[in-house]
Each structure stands twice: as C-alpha cells, then as structure tokens.
Amino acid sequence: MSKYYKLRVEKVTRETPDTISIQFAQPEGARISYKPGQFTTLLIPMNGEQIRRSYSMSSCPHTDDFIVVTVKRVADGKVSNYLNDTLKPGDLMEVMEPMGNFYIDAHPSKKRHVVLFGAGSGITPLISIAKTVLFAEANSQVSLVYGNRNQNSIIFRKDLEEMEKQYAGRFRVVHILSQPVEAKKSSLLSTFKKVIPGLNQPPAQSVASYTGRLNQSLALKILPTLPEWDSDLTDYFICGPEGMMEEVKHALQIMHVPANRIHRESFVTTAPAERHGTVETENGTSPKKSAQEVTIIYEGSEYKFNVPPDKTILEAALDLNIDLPYSCQSGNCTACRGKCLSGKVHLDEEDGLSEYELKEGYVLTCVGHPVSEDVIIEIG
Numbered sequence: 001m002s003k004y005y006k007l008r009v010e011k012v013t014r015e016t017p018d019t020i021s022i023q024f025a026q027p028e029g030a031r032i033s034y035k036p037g038q039f040t041t042l043l044i045p046m047n048g049e050q051i052r053r054s055y056s057m058s059s060c061p062h063t064d065d066f067i068v069v070t071v072k073r074v075a076d077g078k079v080s081n082y083l084n085d086t087l088k089p090g091d092l093m094e095v096m097e098p099m100g101n102f103y104i105d106a107h108p109s110k111k112r113h114v115v116l117f118g119a120g121s122g123i124t125p126l127i128s129i130a131k132t133v134l135f136a137e138a139n140s141q142v143s144l145v146y147g148n149r150n151q152n153s154i155i156f157r158k159d160l161e162e163m164e165k166q167y168a169g170r171f172r173v174v175h176i177l178s179q180p181v182e183a184k185k186s187s188l189l190s191t192f193k194k195v196i197p198g199l200n201q202p203p204a205q206s207v208a209s210y211t212g213r214l215n216q217s218l219a220l221k222i223l224p225t226l227p228e229w230d231s232d233l234t235d236y237f238i239c240g241p242e243g244m245m246e247e248v249k250h251a252l253q254i255m256h257v258p259a260n261r262i263h264r265e266s267f268v269t270t271a272p273a274e275r276h277g278t279v280e281t282e283n284g285t286s287p288k289k290s291a292q293e294v295t296i297i298y299e300g301s302e303y304k305f306n307v308p309p310d311k312t313i314l315e316a317a318l319d320l321n322i323d324l325p326y327s328c329q330s331g332n333c334t335a336c337r338g339k340c341l342s343g344k345v346h347l348d349e350e351d352g353l354s355e356y357e358l359k360e361g362y363v364l365t366c367v368g369h370p371v372s373e374d375v376i377i378e379i380g
C-alpha cells in the first residue's frame with residue numbers, strides 16, 4: 001500500500017538561477033527511509049486539481065537527517081516553475097513514500113568503481129548515490145561525468161568541489177560544458193583550472209572540463225581516462241535527457257559493458273496523446289475494439305470497471321474517481337505498480353519494471369491495457 005506523508009519545508013536553497021533544493025523535515029514520530037537514487041512524488045494542489053510530479057532525493061540516506069529534492073525549471077512547466085517561484089520554509093506538502101528501481105545498495109565490504117553519467121537535473125539521484133558510496137564503501141571509487149550548459153548552470157558545483165577534496169583519490173568529476181562562459185564574463189570560471197577542448201585528455205588532479213555535448217564519442221574518450229574503467233566491478237548509472245542517455249549507453253555497449261551493469265533513470269514524461277502503444281490481443285492478432293472489464297484490489301477494496309480500448313487501466317479508474325496510486329503516468333516511476341493475479345495485460349512501456357518484476361507478473365496500470373477478460377490486479 002502506498003503511503004502518503006505531510007512534510008514541512010525547512011529550507012529552500014537556490015542552487016542555480018533556475019534550480020532550487022527543498023529540504024523537508026522528517027515527519028514527527030516516523031522516519032521516511034529511502035535508497036540512494038530513489039524518488040518521491042509531490043502532490044501539489046493547483047487550480048482546483050491535484051498534480052503529481054516525481055523528484056529524486058538529492059540527500060544521502062546515510063548522512064542526512066532530512067530529505068532534499070532538487071527542482072530545475074522546465075520551460076513552461078507547471079510545477080517546476082511554481083515550486084521555484086513560490087515555495088518557502090514552513091509550507092506543508094504532501095508526498096508519497098519513496099520508490100523506484102534506480103538505486104544502489106551500498107555495503108562496507110564492497111570494492112568497486114561507480115561511474116555516474118548525468119546532465120542538468122539528472123545529477124539529483126547521482127549525487128545521492130555518490131555521497132552514499134563514498135561514505136559507506138571506503139574501498140570504492142566514484143567518478144561523475146556531468147554535462148551542463150555553462151559554469152553557472154552546474155547544480156551542486158560547490159558540494160562537488162568539496163566532495164572532491166574530502167574524498168581525494170576516490171572521487172572525481174569530469175565537467176562537460178556545451179557553452180562555457182568566458183573568463184571575463186564569469187567569476188566562476190576561476191574555479192576551473194582549465195577548459196579543455198573536446199579532444200584533449202583531462203589533466204590529473206584538476207577539475208577537468210570538456211567543451212561540447214555528452215555524446216557517444218565524448219563518453220568513449222572519457223571512459224578510458226577513469227580509473228579501472230574496464231573492470232568487471234564497475235557499475236554505471238545514467239540520468240539526464242533521453243538522447244544523452246542513449247549515446248552513453250551506446251558508448252558503454254561498444255566498451256562491452258554488460259547490460260546488467262548499466263542503470264538508467266528517465267525524468268521525461270510523455271504527453272497523454274503519445275502514451276499509447278498498440279494494444280494487442282492475447283494471441284497478438286488485432287487490437288480489442290470493445291472495453292474490457294478489470295478487477296483491481298487496493299487497500300482492502302475491490303473495484304470492477306471497464307477499460308475502453310483507448311484508455312489505460314489507470315485512466316479508466318481515474319475517470320471513475322477511483323483513487324488509485326500514481327505519479328508520472330508514463331511508466332517510469334512504478335507508483336502505480338500492481339501484481340497481475342489473473343488474465344493478461346499489455347504494457348505500452350516496460351522499462352520501469354525490472355526483468356524480475358515482469359517475470360513475477362507485475363504491471364504498471366498507467367501504461368497497462370487488459371487484453372483478456374479475466375484481469376485481476378492487486379496493488380499494494
């Protein structure tokens with residue numbers, strides 16, 4: 001059963017001109033636990049409706065007593081701009097319990113290299129993973145390859161510099177700037193010892209920076225400069241725009257990195273009209289033209305309703321004011337996850353679920369369509 005908490009905003013920190021970090025106090029008498037890399041969902045009342053958006057925790061579950069999410073403005077985005085413009089200490093906000101499959105389990109006995117590729121707001125789960133591994137695994141290395149427009153848009157720039165000092169020899173950041181600001185225009189540039197044109201190698205022990213975009217060829221140049229980049233004991237975590245994640249994944253495939261070592265988190269949700277794939281019938285011949293009945297078991301109640309062929313199970317439920325859990329509505333976050341106890345469900349999007357979850361019969365109602373008559377899904 002998904003849990004909801006009402007949290008108090010303790011502090012709002014402006015990280016960059018278009019990004020804030022929101023620090024929440026842990027709820028009284030309870031402690032919200034989460035894994036580094038996971039996200040929570042904010043429930044925001046706006047113009048008479050409740051909007052949900054997922055945000056990864058940028059805090060570290062091992063060292064921070066509070067919970068922090070970091071929100072970057074998206075052009076014309078409803079919630080990211082609302083939060084950046086209006087949120088203040090003392091505000092109360094409803095959040096869902098943390099979830100997500102993009103996380104790391106740290107253990108003191110581990111000795112490995114964790115390589116993080118991020119761009120823009122994609123840093124949020126990565127910094128939580130970095131802080132956790134550096135704190136909890138004394139023998140592990142962490143490398144972060146981080147793409148941004150320029151020096152001023154680097155989220156957590158200071159924290160990253162401090163972490164490099166604190167964990168010298170175990171943590172390094174390679175910055176990639178697509179449009180670096182020239183020295184006379186930016187006082188921040190002085191913190192960069194050198195901005196190296198794309199083809200150069202970063203000098204050892206410096207804040208290395210490449211100009212350009214984090215793409216396949218740049219990733220292939222950077223990977224061999226990282227310690228133990230070819231080790232079997234390296235885990236790769238990628239978070240950022242879809243295009244960047246694909247490019248980095250291709251680079252890792254070229255380097256023969258096994259698929260189970262590559263972890264990705266997508267922040268981008270698709271518009272409702274783009275959400276539907278082809279719904280196949282059980283034998284894969286033609287889409288169902290009529291509505292299918294489904295049964296959902298949730299929080300001790302049983303809901304039976306019809307799902308029209310052009311709707312997902314979640315959309316049909318929400319149309320009927322059945323209050324099922326959800327967040328991203330695009331198959332990324334797993335907030336709507338349930339177990340299919342009988343019948344067959346087609347998923348437009350499977351990436352949000354692990355291979356194990358798929359094998360065990362888990363489905364996501366926000367991208368799920370019933371393709372047989374006896375579908376029963378238990379959520380919780």
Ligand SMILES: Cc1cc2nc3c(=O)[nH]c(=O)nc-3n(C[C@H](O)[C@H](O)[C@H](O)COP(=O)(O)OP(=O)(O)OC[C@H]3O[C@@H](n4cnc5c(N)ncnc54)[C@H](O)[C@@H]3O)c2cc1C
Nearest residue numbers: 053054055056070071072074077078079080121124267328
């Ligand atoms: C698992 C998960 C974790 C996330 N973690 C974070 C986080 O830590 N920090 C953070 O800032 N955001 C994060 N996001 C994205 C966040 O949930 C919102 O999608 C984002 O803040 C935009 O919401 P909005 O209401 O402002 O924009 P909307 O009003 O929903 O969208 C406005 C326009 O922007 C596009 N758009 C939406 N999201 C993005 C995006 N991320 N990048 C580019 N274009 C976009 C939409 O397609 C639309 O065209 C996460 C998303 C997911 C699924």
Ligand code: FES
Nearest residue numbers: 327328329334366
């Ligand atoms: S609501 Fe996010 S996966 Fe379904």
